[in-house]
Amino acid sequence: MSRYFDRRWFLAIMTIVLVAAGALCGTWISRLVVISSDRGQMQIFADQLLNRAVEVFAEADKMLAVVNASPHPFCSDKEIMFLRDMLFGTKYLKDMGRVRDGFFHCSAVFGNGKKPMPLIKHDLETPDGKLIYANSRLAISKSTAPIIGIGNANVVLDPAAFETLKNPAYTFGVMYNPQGVSSTVGMFGTLDIGKTGMELPAGAGRIGDTVYRNVCRNTACVTVHAEVGRLESSAEPITSIITTFGAALGGAAAVILILLQRNNLSLKARLQHALSQNRLTVEYQPIVDVATGRPVAAEALVRWRENGEWIPPDVFIPVAEKAGLINRLTICVIDHVLSDMAASLDANPDFHISINISAADLFDRHFGALLALRLKEANVANNQIALEITERSTANAADAKEAIERLRSRGHKIYIDDFGTGYSSLAYLGELNVDGIKIDKSFTQTIGTSSVSVSIVPQIIDMARAHGLAIVVEGIETTAQRDYFAALKPKVDGQGWLFGRPASAITIKKALEPVA
Numbered sequence: 001m002s003r004y005f006d007r008r009w010f011l012a013i014m015t016i017v018l019v020a021a022g023a024l025c026g027t028w029i030s031r032l033v034v035i036s037s038d039r040g041q042m043q044i045f046a047d048q049l050l051n052r053a054v055e056v057f058a059e060a061d062k063m064l065a066v067v068n069a070s071p072h073p074f075c076s077d078k079e080i081m082f083l084r085d086m087l088f089g090t091k092y093l094k095d096m097g098r099v100r101d102g103f104f105h106c107s108a109v110f111g112n113g114k115k116p117m118p119l120i121k122h123d124l125e126t127p128d129g130k131l132i133y134a135n136s137r138l139a140i141s142k143s144t145a146p147i148i149g150i151g152n153a154n155v156v157l158d159p160a161a162f163e164t165l166k167n168p169a170y171t172f173g174v175m176y177n178p179q180g181v182s183s184t185v186g187m188f189g190t191l192d193i194g195k196t197g198m199e200l201p202a203g204a205g206r207i208g209d210t211v212y213r214n215v216c217r218n219t220a221c222v223t224v225h226a227e228v229g230r231l232e233s234s235a236e237p238i239t240s241i242i243t244t245f246g247a248a249l250g251g252a253a254a255v256i257l258i259l260l261q262r263n264n265l266s267l268k269a270r271l272q273h274a275l276s277q278n279r280l281t282v283e284y285q286p287i288v289d290v291a292t293g294r295p296v297a298a299e300a301l302v303r304w305r306e307n308g309e310w311i312p313p314d315v316f317i318p319v320a321e322k323a324g325l326i327n328r329l330t331i332c333v334i335d336h337v338l339s340d341m342a343a344s345l346d347a348n349p350d351f352h353i354s355i356n357i358s359a360a361d362l363f364d365r366h367f368g369a370l371l372a373l374r375l376k377e378a379n380v381a382n383n384q385i386a387l388e389i390t391e392r393s394t395a396n397a398a399d400a401k402e403a404i405e406r407l408r409s410r411g412h413k414i415y416i417d418d419f420g421t422g423y424s425s426l427a428y429l430g431e432l433n434v435d436g437i438k439i440d441k442s443f444t445q446t447i448g449t450s451s452v453s454v455s456i457v458p459q460i461i462d463m464a465r466a467h468g469l470a471i472v473v474e475g476i477e478t479t480a481q482r483d484y485f486a487a488l489k490p491k492v493d494g495q496g497w498l499f500g501r502p503a504s505a506i507t508i509k510k511a512l513e514p515v516a
């Protein structure tokens with residue numbers, strides 16, 4: 001895919017897709033936020049209504065009992081005074097009256113001087129004989145209000161009992177509902193829920209474009225409704241903020257991806273240029289017999305300096321591998337090694353140079369022949385060039401085994417580099433038939449510290465020996481580490497800053513010169 005990154009149309013499409021994906025995610029997240037916050041808000045609102053309804057109906061029930069048990073003669077002056085006293089002590093009642101034989105006779109507000117009036121038809125009769133008038137026209141005013149009656153008493157509920165709780169986001173209904181959902185009469189609220197028989201599904205849910213929550217306690221039930229569209233539009237500011245934020249994140253991701261890819265592209269182009277101008281160089285780090293400190297080999301490490309800045313191999317080697325430049329890079333390193341070291345290798349036949357090769361080199365069937373040709377031209381023996389491969393490049397065991405065999409048959413020793421970082425077992429490496437392992441520096445660092453007791457280095461060494469593998473210990477930096485490995489028998493080789501940092505060919509050649 002990386003090859004498309006320098007095409008404008010691809011960048012434009014990728015940016016649009018990422019911005020759209022970010023915006024979609026933002027909308028989705030904001031909807032979730034809105035829905036969950038609405039559910040919580042609605043529940044709070046429904047609970048407040050229900051608490052108030054329970055209070056209102058409890059007061060009505062209590063006063064109905066009080067009026068029915070009046071100690072005074074029916075509708076006498078004393079009883080009217082008694083009703084007034086009681087009414088002043090209530091919170092949610094507008095009037096308390098007396099009825100008999102289908103006629104209204106007197107009340108606290110109406111008094112007792114008028115002619116009895118026939119009662120209108122009630123909307124609902126409860127099993128315990130209460131008559132519910134959902135919204136009756138009152139005798140004393142032209143207004144309407146809910147009335148509950150039983151025996152020879154009735155009470156008028158204050159229509160404003162829920163006024164203070166009203167919320168523009170919701171419509172609601174409050175019902176006196178002692179029989180459960182089957183006989184509901186709406187008595188308060190902004191919601192037109194009809195007179196009787198409204199079915200109230202329990203709990204919360206959604207019907208069409210409306211979400212609802214129905215709750216009951218004691219003789220009270222409330223139903224709260226909200227239009228989804230209205231909720232969403234009230235949440236529009238937060239939705240657009242989160243959507244814009246999502247789109248911005250998507251755009252930022254696109255810009256970062258493009259910049260990263262551009263950087264990589266330019267690194268690739270710069271590396272290509274450096275290779276064609278032969279500007280890469282090689283440094284050598286000594287590999288010594290740890291017990292004696294005598295150099296037995298050196299590892300060739302590629303170096304790239306550009307505009308005064310060193311670019312680490314860990315950065316550009318993966319780029320070279322991905323861009324298909326690694327074979328050229330390896331040949332470039334080999335050419336440097338031969339031009340730097342051919343004479344020293346000839347003078348020190350027991351000394352060898354170790355070169356890092358990548359999977360692409362290992363599996364290139366012509367690599368061995370190409371290397372042999374160059375070695376022959378430089379008059380260097382094949383066994384003086386060892387090759388380091390990574391555990392990763394041996395993932396395909398059958399192919400790796402064959403490739404390793406091809407190179408070994410030409411006389412090259414093969415080492416597994418950074419052993420221990422790639423999770424392959426020593427038994428597996430035994431099968432691959434390599435010559436040795438280089439124990440990764442992260443393991444060396446456990447020697448000479450408190451973690452030595454848990455170090456797996458001794459086991460690695462034992463098992464490598466059991467498989468007949470040579471051992472090079474990488475990253476020896478301290479005398480404690482050196483002493484630990486120097487004590488091992490048979491001997492191991494080592495590499496690290498304690499013995500010498502990677503340096504120019506001159507340094508390593510000097511170390512090989514016979515002491516005068």
Ligand SMILES: Nc1nc2c(ncn2[C@@H]2O[C@@H]3COP(=O)(O)O[C@H]4[C@@H](O)[C@H](n5cnc6c(=O)[nH]c(N)nc65)O[C@@H]4COP(=O)(O)O[C@H]3[C@H]2O)c(=O)[nH]1
Nearest residue numbers: 301302313314317333356357358475476477495496497502
């Ligand atoms: N902390 C610490 N580090 C030490 C010590 N002694 C040596 N080192 C560093 O450890 C790395 C050893 O090389 P490597 O494991 O093959 O790891 C190499 C190798 O995998 C790769 N590389 C280097 N040159 C080449 C090359 O020519 N071809 C290929 N394919 N890969 C290369 O890049 C990696 C990094 O190379 P460098 O940066 O040169 O880093 C080198 C070296 O500078 C020590 O005592 N302590």
